Amino acid sequence: GAVVSQHPSWVICKSGTSVKIECRSLDFQATTMFWYRQFPKQSLMLMATSNEGSKATYEQGVEKDKFLINHASLTLSTLTVTSAHPEDSSFYICSARPGKGFSGTHQETQYFGPGTRLLVL
Amino acid sequence: AQKITQTQPGMFVQEKEAVTLDCTYDTSDQSYGLFWYKQPSSGEMIFLIYQGSYDEQNATEGRYSLNFQKARKSANLVISASQLGDSAMYFCAMSQGYNFNKFYFGSGTKLNVKP
Numbered sequence: 001g002a003v004v005s006q007h008p009s010w011v012i013c014k015s016g017t018s019v020k021i022e023c024r025s026l027d028f029q030a031t032t033m034f035w036y037r038q039f040p041k042q043s044l045m046l047m048a049t050s051n052e053g054s055k056a057t058y059e060q061g062v063e064k065d066k067f068l069i070n071h072a073s074l075t076l077s078t079l080t081v082t083s084a085h086p087e088d089s090s091f092y093i094c095s096a097r098p099g100k101g102f103s104g105t106h107q108e109t110q111y112f113g114p115g116t117r118l119l120v121l
Numbered sequence: 122a123q124k125i126t127q128t129q130p131g132m133f134v135q136e137k138e139a140v141t142l143d144c145t146y147d148t149s150d151q152s153y154g155l156f157w158y159k160q161p162s163s164g165e166m167i168f169l170i171y172q173g174s175y176d177e178q179n180a181t182e183g184r185y186s187l188n189f190q191k192a193r194k195s196a197n198l199v200i201s202a203s204q205l206g207d208s209a210m211y212f213c214a215m216s217q218g219y220n221f222n223k224f225y226f227g228s229g230t231k232l233n234v235k236p
Contacts, residue, residue: 002168032222043212043226044166091164097222108154108173108221112166 001027001104004096006113013084014121021079021116023094028103030096033077034110035069038091050077074099084120092116123147125213127227134203135235141188142198142230144213150174153217155196157187160210160229169211172196203234 003026013019023033032051036044048064050056050071058064066088068080077096081088095110126145134140146155155172172180172187180187188197196215200207213227 032220034224043228046224049222093164093166095166106168106171108216109156109168109171110216110224111168112158114163114165117164 002098002102002106002109002111003027004094004111004113006094006116008116009114010117010119012119012121015085016083019081019084019118021081021092021094021118023077023079023096023113025075025096025098025111028096028098028111029074029101030077031074031099032097033071034095034097035067035077035079036093036095038093038115040091044093047079081118084118086120089118089120092118124225125215125227127213127230129230130228131231131233133233133235134200136205137202139199139201140203140232142200142211142213142232144196144198144227146194146196146213146215146225148194148215148217150217153215154221155187155189156214156216157185157196157198158212158214159207160212162209166212170198200232205234205236208232208234 005024007022035047038044047062048056048058050069052071056069071077093115095112098107153174157169159167170182170185172189184201186199210229212229215225
């Protein structure tokens with residue numbers, strides 16, 4: 001249990017285009033989802049926290065107009081990188097925290113998706 | 122100030138031997154959670170083990186155990202009987218705050234298991 005999917009796993013796009021990344025909790029409802037960015041050989045950097053049905057909370061220094069987050073349902077959150085530029089190239093990874101009714105043993109845990117590698121040319 | 126400190130950027134261990142990955146944390150909260158995640162080269166973050174601040178016993182999950190020393194604020198991960206597939210980055214993390222939604226990650230330790 002506690003499976004999180006992320007799509008696409010790889011994306012290459014031209015500078016100036018927008019890219020949408022989907023994060024889904026497959027077997028549990030996630031009241032809170034998180035988006036992270038990771039540079040090579042570094043730790044995860046939290047970008048934003050999103051709660052279903054409300055606006056995302058962005059970390060300091062993260063442009064909310066650049067990185068649009070929508071948490072449309074209890075199982076889906078999307079990150080849209082608008083007008084992507086080469087400096088946006090990175091590994092983006094989402095996570096989800098189970099809500100009420102979770103049948104697993106670790107409700108306090110964040111469960112991660114497999115990540116999306118974005119390359120902007 | 123760093124919330125989570127992992128002082129070992131890289132570690133080597135011989136296959137079948139045990140290894141300890143260090144993690145210290147900094148918080149004034151009484152209630153918090155401690156986690157370890159494994160990140161293979163493919164990138165996904167795999168949850169390994171969880172320890173609550175009020176748990177008196179050390180958490181264990183198969184070959185993984187968490188050596189929780191609250192007074193020292195340390196939460197070391199012990200992997201017994203290392204396998205080649207254990208080679209990966211390992212991240213220690215702490216959750217605290219409202220609804221435990223604030224996660225802090227350490228800088229990670231790269232573990233290499235030698236055959």
